[in-house]
Amino acid sequence: MVQSPMSRKLARNGGLFYPVIGFALFVTFLYLAFGDLWGFNFNREEIKLSFVERNGTQFFVDGKAFYINGWNSYWLMDHAVDYSNRPRIKGILQAGAKMGLTVCRTWAFNDGGYNALQISPGRFDERVFRALDHVIAEARKNGIRLMLSLVNNLHAFGGKTEYVKWAEKEGVALSSSNDSFFYDPTIRRYFKNYVKTVLTRRNIYTGMEYRDDPTIFAWELINEPRCMTDPSGDTLQDWIEEMSTFVKSIDRKHLLTVGLEGFYGRKSPKRSSGNPEFWAADLGSDFIRNSMLSTIDFASVHVYPDHWFHDKKFEEKLKFAAKWMLSHIEDGDKELRKPIMFTEFGLSNENEDFEPAQRDRFYKMVLDFIYKSAKRNRSGAGSFFWQFLVEGMELYNDDFGIVPWERPSTYQLITEQSCRLAKEHGVLPTQMEHLKDFCASTRL
Ligand SMILES: *[C@@H]1O[C@H](CO)[C@@H](O)[C@H](O)[C@H]1NC(C)=O
Numbered sequence: 001m002v003q004s005p006m007s008r009k010l011a012r013n014g015g016l017f018y019p020v021i022g023f024a025l026f027v028t029f030l031y032l033a034f035g036d037l038w039g040f041n042f043n044r045e046e047i048k049l050s051f052v053e054r055n056g057t058q059f060f061v062d063g064k065a066f067y068i069n070g071w072n073s074y075w076l077m078d079h080a081v082d083y084s085n086r087p088r089i090k091g092i093l094q095a096g097a098k099m100g101l102t103v104c105r106t107w108a109f110n111d112g113g114y115n116a117l118q119i120s121p122g123r124f125d126e127r128v129f130r131a132l133d134h135v136i137a138e139a140r141k142n143g144i145r146l147m148l149s150l151v152n153n154l155h156a157f158g159g160k161t162e163y164v165k166w167a168e169k170e171g172v173a174l175s176s177s178n179d180s181f182f183y184d185p186t187i188r189r190y191f192k193n194y195v196k197t198v199l200t201r202r203n204i205y206t207g208m209e210y211r212d213d214p215t216i217f218a219w220e221l222i223n224e225p226r227c228m229t230d231p232s233g234d235t236l237q238d239w240i241e242e243m244s245t246f247v248k249s250i251d252r253k254h255l256l257t258v259g260l261e262g263f264y265g266r267k268s269p270k271r272s273s274g275n276p277e278f279w280a281a282d283l284g285s286d287f288i289r290n291s292m293l294s295t296i297d298f299a300s301v302h303v304y305p306d307h308w309f310h311d312k313k314f315e316e317k318l319k320f321a322a323k324w325m326l327s328h329i330e331d332g333d334k335e336l337r338k339p340i341m342f343t344e345f346g347l348s349n350e351n352e353d354f355e356p357a358q359r360d361r362f363y364k365m366v367l368d369f370i371y372k373s374a375k376r377n378r379s380g381a382g383s384f385f386w387q388f389l390v391e392g393m394e395l396y397n398d399d400f401g402i403v404p405w406e407r408p409s410t411y412q413l414i415t416e417q418s419c420r421l422a423k424e425h426g427v428l429p430t431q432m433e434h435l436k437d438f439c440a441s442t443r444l
C-alpha cells in the first residue's frame with residue numbers, strides 16, 4: 001500500500017496522542033475505502049504501471065479492455081537533450097495526461113546528424129540516451145505509456161538513408177539505393193545491433209532496462225516502411241520477419257507493430273477497392289501480409305487524405321478516410337484477428353480550401369470510429385493525432401501540428417473521447433485524478 005502523505009506526516013510528528021492516532025486511522029480507512037477510486041493519495045513517484053497485453057482483437061490492461069486516445073509528439077528525445085528544453089517534455093506529457101490521453105507515440109531514433117543517438121553503427125551518444133531515459137521516466141510519472149519507433153523510412157532524423165551511407169563509407173553496400181537498408185546483410189546487422197542496444201538500455205533515472213519497463217506500450221519497427229525497388233513486397237516481408245523475430249528474441253513482454261501506412265499490396269484482393277489510388281499497391285508494402293506475421297501483435301495504419309489526393313475536395317477526402325478506416329477495422333476483425341491502431345491521422349493546413357473547423361470534423365470522424373469500435377468490442381483499438389506541440393515550437397511544426405489547448409472546440413473533442421472510452425471499458429488508475437475533473441456528466 002502506498003502511504004498517504006497525510007498519514008506519513010502524522011506518523012513523523014512524534015509525541016502521538018490518541019486523537020491523532022484516531023485521525024490517522026480514519027485517514028487510512030478513507031484511503032482504503034476510496035483512495036484508489038479518487039486517487040486523492042496519488043503518489044506521483046511510485047506510479048505502478050502494468051504491461052499492456054493483447055487477447056485476440058483487443059488490448060487489455062489489468063484484465064480490462066483498453067481502447068486508446070493517443071497522440072504523436074515525435075520531438076521528445078530530441079528536445080530533452082538540451083536541459084533548457086526539458087520543460088517542454090513535461091509540458092506535453094502533463095497536458096496529455098490532463099486530457100485523459102493514455103499513449104504517446106514518439107521517435108526512439110536519431111541516426112547520424114545533429115544530436116544523433118546513434119552517431120555511427122554501434123556508436124551511441126550517452127547524452128542523447130539520457131534524454132530518452134528522461135522522456136520515459138517523465139512519461140511514467142504522468143501515467144502516459146509510450147509507443148517507441150526504432151527507425152525512419154523517411155530522411156528526417158537519419159532514417160534508412162543514413163544506414164546506407166554508413167555502409168557505403170565502410171565499402172560494404174552493394175547498391176546506392178536507400179532500399180538496400182532492407183536487403184543488405186551488413187545493414188541488417190547494423191539495425192539489429194541498434195535494436196538490441198535500445199531494448200537492453202538501462203534507464204539511469206528508473207534503473208530499469210527498457211525491455212522490462214511497462215511505461216513502453218509497444219515497439220514499432222520502422223516509421224512508414226516502403227521498399228519501392230521490390231514492389232512484389234517480398235523484400236520488405238522478409239525484413240519484417242527477421243526483425244520482428246529478433247525483437248521478440250530479446251523482449252517478449254512488449255507488444256510489437258510494423259509502422260505501416262496501411263496500403264494493400266499487389267497481391268491483395270483489396271489493392272484497387274481499398275487503396276487511395278493505383279500507385280499505393282506498388283510501394284513494396286502490404287498491410288495484410290505484413291501484419292499477419294505471428295511476431296506482430298497489432299497492425300498500424302496512417303490516415304492522410306491530404307497526402308494521398310491532390311485534386312479532391314474536403315468532403316471527398318473525408319468520405320475516403322471513413323472508408324479507409326472501416327476497411328482496416330474489418331481486416332482486423334476478420335482477416336488478422338488483431339487490434340488495429342490508427343497511429344497517425346492529420347489534416348494539412350496548406351490546402352486551398354482549409355479552415356480550422358475541417359480539422360474538428362475530420363478528428364471527430366476518426367474518434368467516432370474508435371468509440372464505436374470500443375462499444376462493440378471490435379478491433380479498431382486506438383487513434384493517435386499527428387501531431388501535438390507546445391507553444392513556441394513553430395520551427396518543429398509541419399502543416400499538421402496543433403497546440404491542442406489553443407482551440408477550445410478541438411480540446412473538447414479530445415477530452416470527450418477520453419471520457420466516453422473510459423465509460424465503456426473503465427478508467428486506468430493513472431487517469432482517475434484527471435478524468436474526474438472533466439467527465440462530470442459521465443458516470444465512471
Ligand atoms: C482470451 O480471450 C478468450 C475468449 O474471450 C478467453 O477464453 C481466454 O482465456 C483469454 N486469454 C487470456 C490469456 O486472457
Ligand SMILES: *[C@@H]1O[C@H](CO)[C@@H](O)[C@H](O)[C@H]1NC(C)=O
Pocket residue numbers: 153154155159161177178179
Ligand atoms: C531514396 O532514394 C531515392 C532514389 O535515389 C530518392 O528519390 C529518395 O528521395 C530517397 N528517399 C529517402 C527517404 O531518402
Ligand SMILES: *[C@@H]1O[C@H](CO)[C@@H](O)[C@H](O)[C@H]1NC(C)=O
Pocket residue numbers: 065375376377
Ligand atoms: C464487450 O466486452 C465486455 C467485457 O468483455 C462485455 O461486458 C460487453 O458486454 C461486450 N460488449 C458487446 C457489445 O459485446
